[in-house]
Amino acid sequence: MRKILEKTGLKAGKDFFLAFSPEREDPGSKAFSTSTIPKVVGGYTPECLAVAQALYDTIIVKTVPVSSTRAAEAAKILENTYRAVNIALVNELKMLFDKMGIDIWEVIEASKTKPFGYHPFYPGPGLGGHCIPIDPFYLTWKAREYGFATRFIELAGEINTGMPTYVVHKTTEALNDLEKSVKGSAILILGVAYKPDIDDLRESPSLELIELFKEMGATVDYNDPFIPEIKEMRHYRMVMKSISLREDTLKQYDVVVIATAHAAYDYQWLFDHASLIVDTRNAMKDFKDKKVIKA
Numbered sequence: 001m002r003k004i005l006e007k008t009g010l011k012a013g014k015d016f017f018l019a020f021s022p023e024r025e026d027p028g029s030k031a032f033s034t035s036t037i038p039k040v041v042g043g044y045t046p047e048c049l050a051v052a053q054a055l056y057d058t059i060i061v062k063t064v065p066v067s068s069t070r071a072a073e074a075a076k077i078l079e080n081t082y083r084a085v086n087i088a089l090v091n092e093l094k095m096l097f098d099k100m101g102i103d104i105w106e107v108i109e110a111s112k113t114k115p116f117g118y119h120p121f122y123p124g125p126g127l128g129g130h131c132i133p134i135d136p137f138y139l140t141w142k143a144r145e146y147g148f149a150t151r152f153i154e155l156a157g158e159i160n161t162g163m164p165t166y167v168v169h170k171t172t173e174a175l176n177d178l179e180k181s182v183k184g185s186a187i188l189i190l191g192v193a194y195k196p197d198i199d200d201l202r203e204s205p206s207l208e209l210i211e212l213f214k215e216m217g218a219t220v221d222y223n224d225p226f227i228p229e230i231k232e233m234r235h236y237r238m239v240m241k242s243i244s245l246r247e248d249t250l251k252q253y254d255v256v257v258i259a260t261a262h263a264a265y266d267y268q269w270l271f272d273h274a275s276l277i278v279d280t281r282n283a284m285k286d287f288k289d290k291k292v293i294k295a
Helices: 002-008 046-057 069-100 104-111 135-144 151-161 163-177 205-215 267-273
Strands: 039-043 063-066 186-190 219-223 255-258 277-279 292-294
Touching: 039 046, 039 069, 046 063, 063 069, 069 104, 069 135, 069 151, 135 151, 151 163, 163 205, 163 255, 163 277, 163 292, 186 205, 205 219
Parallel strands: 039 063, 186 219, 186 255, 255 277, 277 292
Antiparallel strands: none
């Protein structure tokens, strides 16, 4: 941006002030708002930093000045890479512990009781959102200019992007146990937003699940109280509408896959009326039954 702006003949730090402050938000969270989340700020010059910090100090509870715009941008990349790598770790452990007959969710709850040296992350059907699945790979691309391989980032990406395939595999196994195949089955995806209680489906793993099941010959529908319609996007050409959740419609599906655990869902009702449930979010933790499969 500086190079583009300076084509006018104006100079950053002299004729205009240039700073970088990465976005920090937690969509759907009631605990944080724009004004209460500390704001990292880096200026192109010390004067640029002072002006940017003065601006943010009027609206943000706390500003965190750093030495440069590059350091500010690196902070954003670190935050998202930290999450991507740790989510990949628990996703990998979920698959391993499943083979060992150990419930990853129980293990996480037990580990959370340690008051130091541990922060919980949770597995799922893959990563979604506009930051965590994408931002770390900016750094991977940039690292190649320096002859450096970001192995943790690339491995985390490999694990996280493979999670929808794992969910499909678990669903296939569950249907096989009932002497059914994915081909010809009716599958309902419950939740297409990338996280609970929001209307954002950017990079949502639910979209990949829908495509994978369709490629295998299944009839696929979805329900999401926050997203009434799926329209064509960058990677996906599907156009679908959310179906109504009713007892008569639910019985038409061979399996329900819980991809997003919205608070609006009545999981007791779902348990009572669905014939088979594949749960990727531990939403059915209170229901111990062979028709509930953790994935």
